[in-house]
Amino acid sequence: MKMMSEMWTTMGSTLASFMFLWTIMRQYCPYGVQRFLEKYTHRIMSYFSPYIRISFHEYMGDRLKRSEAYGAVEAYLSANTSKSAKRLKAEMGKDSSNLVLTMDEYERVTDEHEGVKVWWVCSKVMSPTRSSMSYYPEQERRFYKLTFHNKYREVITESYLEHVMREGKEIRLRNRQRKLYTNSPGYKWPSYKQTMWSHIVFEHPATFETMALEPEKKKEIIEDLVTFSKSKDFYARIGKAWKRGYLLHGPPGTGKSTMIAAMANLLAYDVYDLELTAVKDNTELRKLLIETTSKSIIVIEDIDCSLDLTGQRKKKTEKLLSDEETDKDVVVGRKEGKEEGGSGSRVTLSGLLNFIDGIWSACGGERLIVFTTNYVEKLDPALIRRGRMDKHIQLSYCTFDGFKVLANNYLKLQTHPLFDTIKRLIGEAKITPADVAENLMPKSPLDDPHKCLSNLIEALEKAAKTEELEQSCAIQHEELLQQNGSIKENGE
Numbered sequence: 001m002k003m004m005s006e007m008w009t010t011m012g013s014t015l016a017s018f019m020f021l022w023t024i025m026r027q028y029c030p031y032g033v034q035r036f037l038e039k040y041t042h043r044i045m046s047y048f049s050p051y052i053r054i055s056f057h058e059y060m061g062d063r064l065k066r067s068e069a070y071g072a073v074e075a076y077l078s079a080n081t082s083k084s085a086k087r088l089k090a091e092m093g094k095d096s097s098n099l100v101l102t103m104d105e106y107e108r109v110t111d112e113h114e115g116v117k118v119w120w121v122c123s124k125v126m127s128p129t130r131s132s133m134s135y136y137p138e139q140e141r142r143f144y145k146l147t148f149h150n151k152y153r154e155v156i157t158e159s160y161l162e163h164v165m166r167e168g169k170e171i172r173l174r175n176r177q178r179k180l181y182t183n184s185p186g187y188k189w190p191s192y193k194q195t196m197w198s199h200i201v202f203e204h205p206a207t208f209e210t211m212a213l214e215p216e217k218k219k220e221i222i223e224d225l226v227t228f229s230k231s232k233d234f235y236a237r238i239g240k241a242w243k244r245g246y247l248l249h250g251p252p253g254t255g256k257s258t259m260i261a262a263m264a265n266l267l268a269y270d271v272y273d274l275e276l277t278a279v280k281d282n283t284e285l286r287k288l289l290i291e292t293t294s295k296s297i298i299v300i301e302d303i304d305c306s307l308d309l310t311g312q313r314k315k316k317t318e319k320l321l322s323d324e325e326t327d328k329d330v331v332v333g334r335k336e337g338k339e340e341g342g343s344g345s346r347v348t349l350s351g352l353l354n355f356i357d358g359i360w361s362a363c364g365g366e367r368l369i370v371f372t373t374n375y376v377e378k379l380d381p382a383l384i385r386r387g388r389m390d391k392h393i394q395l396s397y398c399t400f401d402g403f404k405v406l407a408n409n410y411l412k413l414q415t416h417p418l419f420d421t422i423k424r425l426i427g428e429a430k431i432t433p434a435d436v437a438e439n440l441m442p443k444s445p446l447d448d449p450h451k452c453l454s455n456l457i458e459a460l461e462k463a464a465k466t467e468e469l470e471q472s473c474a475i476q477h478e479e480l481l482q483q484n485g486s487i488k489e490n491g492e
């Protein structure tokens with residue numbers, strides 16, 4: 001009996017070794033031969049072998065999305081088996097401060113769980129590109145293969161795999177280096193690059209603490225964000241996808257982009273900065289969405305000038321509009337000539353609405369979608385209605401509270417005799433936090449806090465005068481219009 005079991009064990013491990021060798025050899029065979037040999041060897045081997053194999057492929061579902069299980073296995077093996085592996089790959093880890101070692105291709109390691117031995121192999125196959133005319137190399141399909149004895153099937157499938165997934169996910173979260181993604185134009189997907197997004201390490205220092213904002217507003221936004229990030233069960237219970245839309249609107253330089261960075265830092269999310277004008281059409285927009293990962297913020301800056309999203313509706317209602325109104329619509333989205341030149345994008349309003357709350361938007365989960373604009377009144381109401389853009393945040397001119405935060409940030413001042421003058425002037429002038437910040441910035445090593453505050457007072461006085469002038473012009477204009485109106489009425 002013992003001899004029999006030894007014979008099976010020997011045969012099993014011989015077959016496992018053969019499989020391992022085969023994995024290495026097959027990269028040198030033509031694809032057709034590979035497929036043929038693979039099919040029959042697998043059939044014969046599985047007939048005799050007492051071993052079970054489970055594969056974890058990097059991409060599932062026609063390469064739409066990187067498999068989370070693969071990522072978890074990779075992280076788990078990197079932490080648990082890098083000591084026993086002989087060939088390793090090194091990558092920069094979190095904060096670029098440490099190296100993370102993972103198994104190199106075709107490397108095999110062993111692991112043990114509850115006294116059961118398992119083998120892991122990191123491998124890849126080449127799959128041909130769809131077009132025979134393609135210049136680009138074949139696509140690599142990477143996978144991890146787990147091998148274990150049949151008699152431990154229950155332990156492995158019920159306990160070991162759960163342990164690997166749980167530990168792998170925790171390690172990934174710990175080692176996660178946050179990223180700033182962009183959909184760069186110019187690259188073709190999927191033949192050249194493996195993903196549609198390019199990324200760099202996200203390292204923006206903005207926090208809510210350093211933001212010039214009224215304390216109550218700040219508190220409300222922070223609470224809203226934190227509540228969202230802890231509401232997985234709540235969203236599941238009410239049957240809603242775990243995502244939330246924020247619309248940040250206000251004049252230039254009031255901190256919209258800064259707030260996005262602060263949000264990302266608060267929740268430790270990645271940022272996907274979506275350049276809509278570089279998206280070819282709705283299909284490409286959907287692909288981009290599917291490739292985003294959980295715990296992320298998808299940002300569309302200056303949504304009003306990304307695309308002429310009112311275009312379709314405009315055509316339908318063109319005849320109903322006066323010339324003046326049509327002109328206004330055409331002007332929508334023209335900011336600093338960003339739209340000029342024609343992006344060639346055919347993303348439509350309905351494509352964008354689908355992006356925000358269509359069925360596909362639910363995959364991934366734990367996501368914020370943030371739009372920023374300087375002209376909220378020019379956006380299509382459908383785009384920003386509650387449910388799509390759940391929270392509207394208006395960022396406005398600097399208040400005294402905002403100034404105090406900036407004075408503390410820039411000059412480390414909590415109080416100063418000039419604060420009273422600033423308090424009086426800041427109520428009269430329209431000045432953005434960006435302008436206040438610029439004035440508080442020392443321009444030479446000799447600039448002390450007093451000098452910086454005096455600069456700010458000067459700027460505030462100038463802004464207050466401009467404001468006064470604009471108001472009196474507006475009053476005169478109003479009076480003239482009223483006079484014209486009464487002349488016309490009398491004439492009739």
Ligand SMILES: Nc1ncnc2c1ncn2[C@@H]1O[C@H](COP(=O)(O)OP(=O)(O)OP(=O)(O)O)[C@@H](O)[C@H]1O
Nearest residue numbers: 210211212251252253254255256257258433434437
């Ligand atoms: N509320 C704020 N708190 C702290 N700093 C601010 C704030 N608003 C603006 N700033 C400063 O001004 C600079 C410009 O701000 P930011 O880019 O966030 O403005 P914005 O609202 O996104 O402008 P735009 O509409 O032109 O994109 C930032 O680098 C930041 O230093």
Ligand SMILES: [Mg+2]
Nearest residue numbers: 256257301372
């Ligand atoms: Mg901005």
